[in-house]
Amino acid sequence: MDQEKLHVAIIASPGVGHLLPVLLLANRLVIYHNITTTILAVTTQTSYLESQTLTKSSHIKIIKIPLPDTSNLLGEADSVFTRLTVIMREARHGIRSAISTMNPCPHVLIADLFACESLPIGNEFHMQKYVYVPCNAWFVALTTYLHVLDKEVEGEYVDWVKPLRIPGCRPVRREDLPDAMWDRSNRQYDEYVKMGVDFTTLSDGILTNTWKDMDPRCLDAFKCDETLRSFVKVPVYDIGPLTREVGVINLKGNKVIEWLNMQPLKSVLFVSFGSGGTLSFKQISELAWGLEMSQQRFVWVVRPPPRVGNASDGAFFSARNGSDITLDFLPEGFLTRTKELGLVIPMWAPQVDILNHGSIGGFLTHCGLNSVNESIKSGVPMIAWPLYAEQTMNATLLTEDLKVAIRPSVLPTKEVVDREEIEKMVRRLMKGEEKKAMMDNVKLLKESVKEALEVNGSSYNSMCDFINCCQMKMKSSKK
Template identity: 45%
Template sequence: MEIMHRPHVALLSSPGLGHLIPTIELGKLLVLRHGFKVTILAITSQTSEAESRILKSAISSINFCDFLELPPADLSGLLENEAAIVERLCVVMRETKGAVRSVLSNMAHPPSVLIVDIFGSECLSIAEEFRMLKYVYVASNAWFFSLTLYSPILDKQVQGQFVDQKEPFEIPGCSPLRPEDVVDPMLDRNTRQYQEYIGIGMGVRKGDGILVNTWEELQRKDLESLRDENLLGGLLKVPVYAIGPLVREPEPPSSSTIGLLGWLDQQPSESVVYVSFGSGGTLSHEQTIEVAWGLELSRLRFMWVVRPPNRGRADSAFFSTGDGSREDDDPSNYLPEGFKERTRKMGRLIPQWAAQASILRHPSVGGFMSHCGWSSSLESITNGVPMVCWPLYAEQRMNATLLAEELRVGVRPKVLPAKKVVGREEIASMLREIMEGKPNPIRERARELRESAAKAMERDGLSRTALDHVANLCCARAAECETHEHQSVLTSPSVSHVSSNLLSQRTQR
């Protein structure tokens, strides 16, 4: 039966699995829990096998949700080949804005709500034109969002490079941020990437509300600041809803996954370390060698998602995750001589990409050596798995500090991996710290947060209540959009004419 005033919600995702997966999970909730019609606009990299795999799986398993894959615009002449990720993402989203507008305006049943991630904030103006309710979905945590929101103020306050400062940066109502933990765009303020990031800090204020993939008990202090008009709420001026943790469910097992899970079935409970540096992270050749030796020295069972070493940048696989076309995909080409043979009984090597959600949920997995991307961090927390925090790029240094020092669910190297190669002895020591000892305080804390996360998502949990409130607002806007006045705006000749022209331009391109 058709729901009265059934909202149609469009979700816009920028390229990258760290953006796409949380968007899909939010779309699932809006459909399954609230009965909404949902259309996901996924702007893809078109070079990532893992991204394509996730999309195909989502499309086949969620046949009640519409997926529109929008290829990124032609950026030739707009970006240098070595453009940084944030710069590239911002330009991609800006140049695809016309295609997004065309798709939305040509839908038979136009959306009444638009939800964008932080890189899509420029598309909020499209929602304003069509009188849509508009939200910014922060797929990361509230402390990171607080920094992003406050970055235009810090831009005026701080003289010189952020990384050269001697004292932590004060963010109203939040934990101070050490200079070495700033997000990538703040590493050099004389770049286009930095200017794009400051623009994001201004753009996110234009939504009607902010949805954050966290929960109240996990980040109460940061969330309270974002709502307090005497603190960060004075900058934001719109409601902030903690709706997480939104994490992906395990995919139906493939033939390769069945083999890995079968190996895990044979291992003792909480005895295996899972090692993965995310969908886009890679290590240098020297650091890859040290991680291998660290695993071997620890004498722990392990499952390691290995990638060929990078040639200069830790984020070099961001737009090509799971690309199996490289000649050096055989780990023997870059791991210590004899490593595979010596560790054959204690470990498993997985080239390029793995079904992480299934692996972390397995009872044999007792630790996670992670790059600290927020999606991976949530998957670890919600399964009660402690972490070795190994940040590589983006906001991962902030995440690692949050996880190790404030939430106390992980340990981290004495010196950031980005600054020096972490030695095998320290790696082995960190692995043993999270895996050994009964009771283990880090493991106990991880279990506490697992229960906290589950409670937030229960029927009367705070995260579920927050999303229910947003859903009610969406229903109210859907009712308004059924009026003749709104329909006349969407079908006016001027809108139709411009939309047709934009769609034609995109087709020609």
């Protein structure tokens, strides 16, 4: 007897860093579970074109939702977090319109974390509703519990000496706080509190791009801790880590890969701060000097410093084209002195293919979860250099729990990391006594990723649980 096939629609927020996890989820649903999938991408033309190269299946349809005009709703000082929240709030009309024209209508609506306010649209079209949070479980726990902390904690969280307690989870120290919690008078804080409430009140469940061995304590708490369960009453599915695959992009003649082919095994440090990360002019100079002083081989994906201020996410809404970038912000003579030692690439490089290259021995990363997962899946230890969002939490998990990374003694967004410390960190990662232990740890974690995603692995089974739940609800609604 023919059975109606489950159809899922996923809403993606602007920016490659947010579109990518949605594309990976869609690919997983289609290729491994034969689920019809449509992506509603509220995105720029650059990110939309990126999606075309990363979507591996012709069974995934991408509908571009126009960016709404938010010029009268946002100020120059508003953070990326606030901008994304407002953009997605104003995009609801376009999302509703797109869903209304889909025939047949999808059975399930999944919203990424900035699109939660679109979930009630699912009620209008009798759709099941889920939120996709491509972050670690610890962040999900903090976010969903924040409305409680908002009532319990007086004053600023950054002035709070004791770590913030989350039932069943690792406490959150003030140096681990996401930047949305640094200033309670900032508009993004109120948006963040509301987001955490929406996760559990507007959805039927939460999907996370993580896996059992990344943060077992928090994942267990979502299932077993009675206090946390009293606040997070919907199921949490650990379905990751979903990452880009090697070889998706044609790299024939790529100068980075050709240069890496000539370098010794595990000898090169890859340096990149993700699709949105930027460093101040002073920090770029110190990083350049630190790399040079270390005398270790490197590939550095570099962006100009922000034109105004020292925003660590200054490239978030920028296009990914390095052809017109001059490197005059680097120290005088740096490129000449290091031409035999390293390679400097403006704006973008094929990160997954680089990390999987045999000559790569370490990764200096901003600790965005996409990059973290790609590094672990490639078996590459890290220097954790968090810049914004929940990246400080990722850095703590990597250095203290998983022991696959080292980090600066200061928070890079608060202080400049000087060249001497950078030199020492690079040498520690590439040549130091800790290297073998980190390599062993990341190798074990790499194997755990493979096991989690295989048939009957923890993440595979969690995805099956989610799909089975959707299918049961779909059948029930037809009766």
